[in-house]
Amino acid sequence: MTILLWKSFHRITHGRLLPQVSMSLHSHTHGFEEEKIKKKLQQFAGGSVDLSKEDDGIGILTLNNPRFMNAFTGVMMLELQERVAELENWTDGKGLIVRGAANTFCSGSDLNAVRALSSPQDGMDMCMFMQNTLTRLMRLPLITVALVQGKALGGGAELTTACDFRLMTPESEIRFVHKQMGLVPGWGGAARLVQILGSSPALKLLSGAVKVDPVTALRIGLVEAALSSSDELESLEETRTWLRPYTKGPPAVIQAVKKVVSAGRELQLEAALMTEKEIFGTVWGGPANLQALAQRTKHK
The missing domain is CATH 1.10.287 (Helix Hairpins)
Known part of the structure; x- marks a missing residue:
């Protein structure tokens, strides 16, 4: 199955063919009607997903909906797909920091969209849309870091697992709260969490809806470092410093x-x-x- 996901090819240096890692996970053959769900997501406005690309090859992807703890509105889901597509074509890129505005990460999905898209088909389409986008994020040819400030809840916790590394500021938390909503992760977070931690630790976090602080996250291997500052700008600079050795080079x-x-x-x-x-x-x-x-x- 994984080989099939990589069967689309693109040309790069020396004319060789390489697997196109941005190939979508779900398509029409899986019953996924992307254009239909995109039209529905467009109805739920608010917030933005902002991208800045720095001269040093480091991009900053910011979830910007601070009024609702940077929860994903429908428009933000669409914008995330657009930003990921832009990053796939960034030839000078080397690294990416994913963060939230106003010193918090992301509280998951906007509840207005969740309530309106409550039918099984709409839920499945949104699930497949976000799985596609986060899989493409995970496969970016950039070294990616989630800067977890404040709370990363539900879909926000799932987003952190789509990054190569995770860093946490003091008093921040990562929590898979899906069980408390009568759900399980649907954006690929459970599968990626098992890859990161193994099945037993992942099961504990999901079934217990455990609040994971920086100390616990370090102990179980969920994050690479606990940062020293909770200040928005200082923690961003700390993250840049942490990432720099891994992005040094052409x-x-x-x-x-x-x-x-x-x-x-x-x-x-x-x-x-x-x-x-x-x-x-x-x-x-x-x-x-x-x-x-x-x-x-x-x-x-």
Whole structure:
């Protein structure tokens, strides 16, 4: 099944073909009517998803609906898809920080949209739409970090799992509250949580609707670091500093690193090895490789 998800190809350096990781998870063959659900989501306005792309190759993706703890309105779901598509085509990009405005992360879905889209078909369509978008976010050829300030609840908690890394500010929390709403995660959060933690820890967090603070998150391996500041600007700068060593280098090389890791995570071994070979071929003899050889780069 995973190989089928990667069967669409695109051309990159040296004319080689590589799997197109942005291929949608769900399509019309799965009963998913994307245009229909997009028209319905468009009816629920409010908030925005903002993207800034810095000269150092780091993007900042901000959920901006602070009046409702940055909950996803329908329009914000559509804008998230648009921003992810833009990032897929950012050739100079190396990293991405996902955050919320006004010092909180995201409280999940806007309840007005949830109530209005209460039919089983609408719920399934919204589920597939967000699974598509967050899968594409996870597969971006950028190193991604969720900066968790304040609360990451429900769908907000699921969003953190679509990033490569998670950092938390003091007194912040991640909580999968779906059970308390009579639900389970539907945006791919459960599957990704199992990949991150393993099945037993994931089951505890989901079945207990456990409030995970930075200390607990560090202990169980849900986050990579607990930041020292809760200040919005200071924590953002701390996150930049944390991310910088992993994005040091030419964009082509950083993106290639992310691609081989994505292949290893999602594909069966033989397919992952073939993909790694193709990606290796795009950087072998490339500018960064030739420069390192000319400088006789040594590893200390």
